[in-house]
Amino acid sequence: MKSSGHWLVSPWRRSAVAAGAGALPVLAFPAPSLWWFAYVALVPWILLARSAPTGRRAAYDGWWGGFGFMFAMHHWLLPNLHVFTFVLAALLGALWAPWGWLVRRLLGGAPSPGRVGAALVVLPSGWLAIELVRSWQALGGPWGVLGASQWQVGAALRLASVGGVWLLSFLLVVLNVAVAVLLVVRRARVAAVAALVATGVVTSAAWVGTPSPGTDGRARIAVVQPGVVSGPDSPDRRFDLEERLTRELAGRNVDLVVWGESSVGFDLGARPDLARRLAALSRATGAELLVNVDARRSDQPGIYKSSVLVGPDGLTGDRYDKMRLVPFGEYIPARSLLGWATSVGKAAGEDRRRGAEQVLMDAGNGLRIGPMICFESAFPDMSRHLAGDGADVLLAQSSTSTFQQSWAPWQHASLAALRAAETGRSMVHATLTGVSAVYGPDGERVGPRLGTDVSAAQVYDVPLAHGTTPYVRFGDWPPQAALLVLALWGAAEGTRALRLRRRPAPAPHAPHARTAHGSPARPGH
Structure with a gap:
C-alpha cells in the first residue's frame, strides 16, 4: 500500500510543491492584505522541509520555497524584466536553502522537546539572517520582509517602534514554527504552546509598556x-x-x-x-x-x-x-556581465548616478x-x-x-x-x-x-x-541578536560533534570460553 506522500518522491513534483508553499505568504501583503494569514503561511513549507528524506533534499525544499516566495513577491516585474525575473528569483531563493536544512535538522523525525525549543529560536533567527542578507541594496533591498505584512495591525506597529520590522518578522516565524509543531509533534506540544503564550505576552507587554508617541x-x-x-x-x-x-x-x-x-x-x-x-x-x-x-x-x-x-x-x-538605486530599474549591477538584461526587458539603458549622503x-x-x-x-x-x-x-x-x-x-x-x-x-x-x-x-x-x-x-x-522610539535609539538589534543566536547554536553543535568524535568506541564483548568439545563453558565446570 502506497503512503499518502508517495507522489512527493518525484523530485520535480516535490520542488513544485515547495515553490507553491513558499509563495503562500505573499497573500498576507497588499494587494490581498490577508495580514492574519502570515501567522500560518509558512506552516506548509516547514512541514514539507521537515519531511525531507535527507538534509540535501531539505535544502532543495528551502531553495524552491525561496524561489516561490521571491517570484510571487516580485511577479509584477515580469513585463519589465521578462525571463530575468525567474533568474533573480532563483538566485535570491538560494538564500533559503540553509533554512530548509535547518528545519529538517531541528524538527525532522521525532524531535525531542529540547530540539523543538531550539527550533523556536534558531529557525526565526535563520529567517531573519536571510532577510538581513537580501536587504542589501544590490540584491534588491528589503522589499517583502515578512514583518511588513503587518503594516495595518496596531499591536504590530507598536512592536515595530521597539525592534523595527525585523522584530515582527522574528515573531511571525516563531508563531509559524509553533503551529507546525502543534500539528505534527505531539511530544513537544507543551513547548509549542509555551511559545505561543510567550509571543502573546511579549506583544501585550509592548502594547502596554511602549509609550505612544505624543x-x-x-x-x-x-x-x-x-x-x-x-x-x-x-x-x-x-x-x-x-x-x-x-x-x-x-x-x-x-x-x-x-x-x-x-x-x-x-x-x-x-x-x-x-x-x-x-x-x-x-x-x-x-x-x-x-x-x-x-x-x-x-x-x-x-x-x-x-x-x-x-x-x-x-x-x-x-x-x-x-x-540607493533600484537594481536593473535604475542601474545594472556588473553591467559588463549583465548588460544583456537590456535586450530582454526594460532594464536601465544608462546607470543613474548615486548621491553621497x-x-x-x-x-x-x-x-x-x-x-x-x-x-x-x-x-x-x-x-x-x-x-x-x-x-x-x-x-x-x-x-x-x-x-x-x-x-x-x-x-x-x-x-x-x-x-x-x-x-x-x-x-x-x-x-x-x-x-x-x-x-x-x-x-x-x-x-x-x-x-x-x-x-x-x-x-x-x-x-x-x-x-x-526604542528602535531609533537602539537600531537593528533583532537581526544582531539573531546572528548571535545562530553563532551560539553553531558553536554548540560543533562542540557536540567533537565530543561524539572523541568518545571512545565501546570495547568488543569477549567471546564465551568453550570446552574442548566446543560447547560453551559453564560456571563451575
Whole structure:
C-alpha cells in the first residue's frame, strides 16, 4: 500500500510543491492584505522541509520555497524584466536553502522537546539572517520582509517602534514554527504552546509598556498626484498638470507642497523658466515646494534623481540626490556581465548616478523634513537615521507608474506605515500616479489614500511628534541578536560533534570460553 506522500518522491513534483508553499505568504501583503494569514503561511513549507528524506533534499525544499516566495513577491516585474525575473528569483531563493536544512535538522523525525525549543529560536533567527542578507541594496533591498505584512495591525506597529520590522518578522516565524509543531509533534506540544503564550505576552507587554508617541503640533502638507501622463511630450504636459493642481492650493494655508518622483523631467539649472514657474507657485500657495528632478545634470555628468526644494525666491539650494538605486530599474549591477538584461526587458539603458549622503531640509516655519526617493522607503535604516538627525516629518517621493495595474503601488504605500511607526515620525508617501498616503507617528493612516485612478491635490493635517522610539535609539538589534543566536547554536553543535568524535568506541564483548568439545563453558565446570 502506497503512503499518502508517495507522489512527493518525484523530485520535480516535490520542488513544485515547495515553490507553491513558499509563495503562500505573499497573500498576507497588499494587494490581498490577508495580514492574519502570515501567522500560518509558512506552516506548509516547514512541514514539507521537515519531511525531507535527507538534509540535501531539505535544502532543495528551502531553495524552491525561496524561489516561490521571491517570484510571487516580485511577479509584477515580469513585463519589465521578462525571463530575468525567474533568474533573480532563483538566485535570491538560494538564500533559503540553509533554512530548509535547518528545519529538517531541528524538527525532522521525532524531535525531542529540547530540539523543538531550539527550533523556536534558531529557525526565526535563520529567517531573519536571510532577510538581513537580501536587504542589501544590490540584491534588491528589503522589499517583502515578512514583518511588513503587518503594516495595518496596531499591536504590530507598536512592536515595530521597539525592534523595527525585523522584530515582527522574528515573531511571525516563531508563531509559524509553533503551529507546525502543534500539528505534527505531539511530544513537544507543551513547548509549542509555551511559545505561543510567550509571543502573546511579549506583544501585550509592548502594547502596554511602549509609550505612544505624543504629538505636539501639526503641519498642513499637500500632495500633488497628477496621474498617468503618457506620450513623447509627457514631461511638459505633466509639469503643466502639476502646476494647475498646485494653483488650486492657493489660500488653503499649506506649509509644504510635495510632488512625486520624476515630477520634473528637466534639470532646473538648465531650465530657469521652469524654476521661475515653481517659485511663482510657492508665492501663490504661501508654501515651499519639494519637487523631484529626473534629468541629466548641467553642472556635472550623469543622470540623477533628486529631491529639490523651491521657495518664493526660486531654488533654495537644498537638494538630495538618491543614494540607493533600484537594481536593473535604475542601474545594472556588473553591467559588463549583465548588460544583456537590456535586450530582454526594460532594464536601465544608462546607470543613474548615486548621491553621497542623506539630507535634512528646512521647509520653512521651522519644519524639518527628511526626504527619501521611491525604493529608499523600503530601508528601515534610512528613515531611522533621518529621525535621529532631527526630522519632523519623513517624506518619500515615488513613482510606480510602470506597474500601475499591479500589486506594487499598494505594497509600496504600505511601507510608509512601518517607517512611521518605527521612528515615531509621520511619513508622507507622495507618488506620481498613486498610491499616495500619509501615516501618523503611530503608523495609523491620516486622511484619504489617493489610488491609482486619481489625479488631485490633497491636503493633509500631519501630526508632529518629537520623541525617540526604542528602535531609533537602539537600531537593528533583532537581526544582531539573531546572528548571535545562530553563532551560539553553531558553536554548540560543533562542540557536540567533537565530543561524539572523541568518545571512545565501546570495547568488543569477549567471546564465551568453550570446552574442548566446543560447547560453551559453564560456571563451575
